[in-house]
Amino acid sequence: MMDTKKGIILNVLSVAIMAVNPVLNKFSLSVLSPLQASFLNALFSTVITYIAIKITKKNVPLLFKDKKLWILGITNTLGIVLQYLSVSFLDPVSVGLFGRFYIVFAILLSVVVLHERINKYDLVPIILTILGTILVTDLNGNINSLLGVITAISYTFFFALTNMLAKKIVGTLDSKILLFYNQIMSAILLFLILIGSNQEKMNLLNYGTLYILAVAFFGGFLGLYLFYEGLKFTSFRNANIIRSLNPIFVFLFSIPFFEIPLTISFVCGGLLIIASVIWMSLVKN
Numbered sequence: 001m002m003d004t005k006k007g008i009i010l011n012v013l014s015v016a017i018m019a020v021n022p023v024l025n026k027f028s029l030s031v032l033s034p035l036q037a038s039f040l041n042a043l044f045s046t047v048i049t050y051i052a053i054k055i056t057k058k059n060v061p062l063l064f065k066d067k068k069l070w071i072l073g074i075t076n077t078l079g080i081v082l083q084y085l086s087v088s089f090l091d092p093v094s095v096g097l098f099g100r101f102y103i104v105f106a107i108l109l110s111v112v113v114l115h116e117r118i119n120k121y122d123l124v125p126i127i128l129t130i131l132g133t134i135l136v137t138d139l140n141g142n143i144n145s146l147l148g149v150i151t152a153i154s155y156t157f158f159f160a161l162t163n164m165l166a167k168k169i170v171g172t173l174d175s176k177i178l179l180f181y182n183q184i185m186s187a188i189l190l191f192l193i194l195i196g197s198n199q200e201k202m203n204l205l206n207y208g209t210l211y212i213l214a215v216a217f218f219g220g221f222l223g224l225y226l227f228y229e230g231l232k233f234t235s236f237r238n239a240n241i242i243r244s245l246n247p248i249f250v251f252l253f254s255i256p257f258f259e260i261p262l263t264i265s266f267v268c269g270g271l272l273i274i275a276s277v278i279w280m281s282l283v284k285n
Contacts, residue, residue, distance in 0.1 A: 038083075045221055076183075093258070128279065
């Protein structure tokens with residue numbers, strides 16, 4: 001029981017910390033492209049994680065030949081890029097709400113890949129999330145809104161897949177080592193993409209870089225580290241139920257800086273998405 005409570009606390013802290021990311025990311029994109037911001041995020045996260053490993057006086061084993069870690073790096077890279085693209089098209093609160101589509105992919109992946117059992121009660125939050133996402137979506141013929149919805153839902157799939165793969169590896173590898181390779185492989189892949197798209201030249205002496213540095217620490221290192229540690233004490237599915245609280249924290253952090261589109265449809269959709277979290281909590285209790 002104590003281990004379960006520890007897992008819950010670690011995952012709640014992870015969600016609260018990572019909820020500042022959409023706000024900081026939106027600020028950074030005023031001076032950086034989504035691809036540049038993605039690379040800097042992965043790079044700074046790699047450096048911060050490496051420093052944390054050295055502080056704990058642990059050695060970093062050479063695991064660059066491990067195919068599973070490269071697959072993890074690829075899925076994480078796709079998730080990072082798509083996340084920044086979604087933030088460039090939408091406001092942070094909308095991204096946070098669409099991001100809760102993550103729960104649908106997380107539950108499905110936990111069943112298909114990890115062979116965790118699903119029951120009829122798990123279908124209710126999936127339905128609520130889908131309905132809520134439909135109501136929150138307000139395209140009005142705007143291509144940017146459409147691209148924002150597509151990229152927001154897509155990044156949730158790749159992050160759910162990344163965390164599912166991490167769940168299978170974290171039992172045999174230290175969390176910080178796993179996180180280090182996850183980030184450094186993403187940084188390598190993103191740098192190659194930067195060169196291929198001729199975006200490698202950038203001015204690092206601006207406030208956008210500072211925002212990305214903060215995101216790298218809170219999201220790329222501390223938030224993910226707490227999440228991976230929490231996975232040791234709770235199931236992959238339950239950990240991701242807790243992550244569904246993210247829109248509430250994003251909303252609170254966004255109020256001082258952004259105009260929130262509080263239409264009837266948007267509010268109802270958001271309530272349905274939050275209701276999916278409450279439902280799963282009640283059923284679990």
